Amino acid sequence: MLAIDGTATAEDLQAVLPTPDRRRRGAVAVIECFQEIPCNPCADACPRGAITMPENISQRPVFDPDKCNGCGVCVGRCPGLAIFVVDYSYGEDTALLKIPYEFRPLPQAGDSVTALDRQGAAVGSARVVKVQEQKNRTTILWLAVTAAMATAVRNIRLSGEVRA
Amino acid sequence: MKEVDIVVIGGGPAGLSAAVHAAKMGAGVLLLERSQALGGQLVKQTHKFFGSRQEFAGERGFDIAHTLMEQIAQQEKIEVWTNATALGYYPDGVLTVKRNENFRTFRPRKLIVATGASEKALAFPNNDLPGIYGAGAVQTLMNLYGVMPAKRVLMVGAGNIGVIVAYQLLQAGVEVAAVIEAAPRIGGYWVHASKIRRCGVPILTGHTIRQAHGTTQLTGVTVCRLDEKWTMIPGTDTLFEVDGLCLAVGLSPLTELLWQAGCKMNFVPELGGYVPWRNEYLQTTHKNVYVAGDVAGVEEASAAMVEGKLAGLAAAFALNHQTADFAADYRAAKQQLNALRSGPLSAKVCHGLCKVMLEEAM
Ligand SMILES: Cc1cc2nc3c(=O)[nH]c(=O)nc-3n(C[C@H](O)[C@H](O)[C@H](O)COP(=O)(O)OP(=O)(O)OC[C@H]3O[C@@H](n4cnc5c(N)ncnc54)[C@H](O)[C@@H]3O)c2cc1C
Ligand code: SF4
Ligand code: SF4
Numbered sequence: 001m002l003a004i005d006g007t008a009t010a011e012d013l014q015a016v017l018p019t020p021d022r023r024r025r026g027a028v029a030v031i032e033c034f035q036e037i038p039c040n041p042c043a044d045a046c047p048r049g050a051i052t053m054p055e056n057i058s059q060r061p062v063f064d065p066d067k068c069n070g071c072g073v074c075v076g077r078c079p080g081l082a083i084f085v086v087d088y089s090y091g092e093d094t095a096l097l098k099i100p101y102e103f104r105p106l107p108q109a110g111d112s113v114t115a116l117d118r119q120g121a122a123v124g125s126a127r128v129v130k131v132q133e134q135k136n137r138t139t140i141l142w143l144a145v146t147a148a149m150a151t152a153v154r155n156i157r158l159s160g161e162v163r164a
Numbered sequence: 165m166k167e168v169d170i171v172v173i174g175g176g177p178a179g180l181s182a183a184v185h186a187a188k189m190g191a192g193v194l195l196l197e198r199s200q201a202l203g204g205q206l207v208k209q210t211h212k213f214f215g216s217r218q219e220f221a222g223e224r225g226f227d228i229a230h231t232l233m234e235q236i237a238q239q240e241k242i243e244v245w246t247n248a249t250a251l252g253y254y255p256d257g258v259l260t261v262k263r264n265e266n267f268r269t270f271r272p273r274k275l276i277v278a279t280g281a282s283e284k285a286l287a288f289p290n291n292d293l294p295g296i297y298g299a300g301a302v303q304t305l306m307n308l309y310g311v312m313p314a315k316r317v318l319m320v321g322a323g324n325i326g327v328i329v330a331y332q333l334l335q336a337g338v339e340v341a342a343v344i345e346a347a348p349r350i351g352g353y354w355v356h357a358s359k360i361r362r363c364g365v366p367i368l369t370g371h372t373i374r375q376a377h378g379t380t381q382l383t384g385v386t387v388c389r390l391d392e393k394w395t396m397i398p399g400t401d402t403l404f405e406v407d408g409l410c411l412a413v414g415l416s417p418l419t420e421l422l423w424q425a426g427c428k429m430n431f432v433p434e435l436g437g438y439v440p441w442r443n444e445y446l447q448t449t450h451k452n453v454y455v456a457g458d459v460a461g462v463e464e465a466s467a468a469m470v471e472g473k474l475a476g477l478a479a480a481f482a483l484n485h486q487t488a489d490f491a492a493d494y495r496a497a498k499q500q501l502n503a504l505r506s507g508p509l510s511a512k513v514c515h516g517l518c519k520v521m522l523e524e525a526m
Contacts, residue, residue: 003349006327006357006367035354036507038466039214041222057216058507077222079212080355103335120364136212136222155362 002034007118017151018065018086027070027087027096031063033080045077072098076134086150095150096129097143106131106139107158115145116155124149126156168194170479171259171272173250173421176204177465178457179278180232181472182479186276187241189480189487194270195242196261198249202236203229204280205458206465208303210335211328214353215466218500225465226307232469250279253425257452274452274479277422278472281415281436281458286320289375295382299329299412306336314408318385319343321412322367324352329412330360341404344371344387346394353509374401376409385409415462422459425450434516435461443522444498445478446471454479461520463513470501 001009018028031042031051038058043051050067051074053059070085081100090096107113107128115126126149130142145153172183175197183195201207209225220228236242248263259270283298285291295314297305299321305311317338319330322345330340343360348370350357357367370390377384389400416437423429427440427448439461440448447454456475457468474497481490505514 002354002357004369006322006350006354006361008358032358033355035509037214037353037355037509038216038504038507039221040216041212044217045222056506057503058510078355079214079222080353081359082355116362116364118358118362120362137224138212 008032008034013151016063022065023086023088026089027085028065029063029068029070029072029074030084030086031061031074031082032084033061033078033082036060037080039079041077041079042074042083045074047071047073070098072132072140075100076132076136076138076140081138084154088147088150090144093147094144095147097126097145097150097153099141099143099154099156101139101141101156102137105158106133107141107156112159113143114157114159115143115149115153116157117152118154120155122157123152126153165258165269165271168192168270168272169483170194170274170276170476171196171250171270172276172278172476174204174278174280174457174459175199175202175244175246176278176280176457176468177206177228177232178280178459178468178472178475179204179276180236181469182276182278182454182456182476183242184232184235184239185473185476186480187239189477189485189490191241191480191483191485193239193242194272195236195244196248196250197244197246200246202233202244202246205300206232208300208307209328209465210307210332213465215464215504216500219466219469219504221466228465250421253421253453255426272452273483274454275425276454276456276472276475276479277459278455278457278468278475279418279421279459281417281462283411284414284416286373286411286413288373290378291376293376293378293382294380295378295407296376296409297411299325299410302329302408302410303332306332312336312338313410314338314406316341316406317408317410318387318404318406319410319412320373321345321414322347322350322352322357322369323412323414324356326410326412327352327356327360327367329410330365331356331363333410334360334363334365338408340365341406342366342368342387344368344373346370346372346390348392372396373409377403382407382409415458417459417462419459422448422453422455425453427453430520432461432516432519434512435463435520439520441520441522446475447478447482449522461513461516464504467501467504470497470504473497474501
C-alpha cells in the first residue's frame, strides 16, 4: 500500500490503467499519481489537453484517455516520475513502454536490460528501442517488453548493476 | 554606521524572492548570506520541484536557484554580501554582521529574516560514530562537492527529505539498504516513495533505530519494530550492515535573531518548533521585523518564495515605496500562496499557521 510501503495496490492501478478498448487503440499515458499534492506540470505539459486540474493545483490530475496519443511529453516533465506510456499495439505479443529514467550511465538503443517492477524486482528483460534525452535531464526510455509484462515493468537495471 | 532601507538575512528562496520584490518597489536592499553562495537549500536539490509554473515546477532545485540569482543580478538596488553572517539585532535597531573576518554594523529601516531551518537530531546509542550524517550534510557532500558519503546507507525518515535524499544517493551510485520510518505511514509524497521502491529499496514504516555499531566508524545499525504506542517490540531486531546512516527526521526554524529582537514567539509543532507570530504581511510583533520561508514555519521552497515576495512587497510599501501594480501583485501572490496550501497535505501547515496569525496589522 502506498502510504505504508510506497507501492500501489492492484485497486489503485485498476483505476488508472487503460481499458481493454483503449489499449487496442494504441499508445496511451498511465498516470500513477494517487495523492492530492500541490503540483501541475503534467497539465501544463500535455499539448492535447488530455490532463487537467479542473479546480485547483492540489487535485489529482484528471486524465482523458481519448484525447491522449501517447506522445510522452508528460513522461519527461512530471517531477514525480509518475507517468508512463504504454502501447499494446506495438507488436504481435510485444508492448512498447516509455518510462522516465534519471540514472547514469544511460543504456543505448538495442541494449538488452533487466526489467524491474514497482518493487524493484527483476521480472524479465527489456529491449531498449530508443533513448530520448531531454534538456531537463530526465531521459525517456522506450522499452520493448512482452505484452504480459507491460503493466508490471516500471524501471530497468543495466546488466551487472547492483543498487539496493 | 550605515543606514539601509531593508536588510534581508538569508539567501535561500525566501530571501532571494524578498530582495527582488522589495527592490522592484524601489527600496534599497542589502542581502546577507552566511555561506559562500546564494541559493540556500535549493543549490543541493537535484530533483525536479513540485508546484505550478509560477514557482518553477518541473525544474530542478539548483536550476531554480540560478534563475533567482539572475533576477537578483538584474536589480541595481540590491547589494549582495556572501560570507556574511548576521550576528545580532539590538533594541536600538542595530544589526551586527560578520563578513569574512570583519565586523560591521547597520541600522536597517526594515529587516526581513529568512534564515531557514536547521536539522533535528536523534538520540540513540553510538549516535556520534563517523558515518552518521544529517541529510543536509549528505546532500552537501554529494551534490555540491561530488564526494560519496558512504558505500551503503540506511536512511532514517520517510518524509520528503528522506525519500528524496535516498533517491539522490542511488543516483550517486550509493546502495540504500532501506528507508526506515517510526510513524505508521510514509510522510513524503507517494510519488517520491514509489521512485525508490522501484529501485528495490524497502520502506519500513513503524521501525526505529535501536543502536548503531562500530568502534572507530559505523559498521552497522540495529533496527526494530514499534507498536502502536511507539514502544520497541522485543524480538524484532534486524541488523543492517552499513557504513552510512543518514538522518532525515525533520527541521526546526532558525529563530535566534527573532528571539533577540523580542518578537513574540509560539511553539507550534506543525511548523517545526518555535515560530514568530505574524500578520498577513509577514510582519512580526516587532514592527520593523518581517519573516519569510522556513524560519516562519517549515514548509516548501514554493511557499517560501511566495512568502518572500509578500514580505518584500510589504516591507517596501511600509517605507512608502509604491508601484502602479503593487496592489494587484500583492493580491495575486496571496492567492498563489492559498492555492499552494489548499491540498490535504497542507492541512497540517494551515492548522499550525492558525496558531500564529495575528488578526490584523499591528
Ligand atoms: C532534501 C530536500 C528536498 C526538498 N525538496 C523540495 C521540493 O521538491 N519542493 C519544494 O518546494 N521544497 C523542497 N524542499 C524544501 C525547501 O528547500 C525549503 O523549504 C526552502 O529552501 C526554504 O527556503 P528558505 O529561504 O526559507 O530557507 P533556506 O533555503 O534554508 O535558506 C536560508 C539561508 O539563510 C542563510 N542564513 C541562516 N542564518 C543566517 C545568518 N544569521 N546570517 C546570514 N545568513 C543566514 C543560510 O545559510 C541559508 O542559505 C526540500 C528540502 C530538502 C532538504
Ligand atoms: S502522452 Fe502526450 S497526449 Fe498523452 S497525456 Fe501525455 S502529453 Fe498528453
Ligand atoms: S506532474 Fe506528475 S506528480 Fe505532478 S500532479 Fe502531474 S502526475 Fe502528479
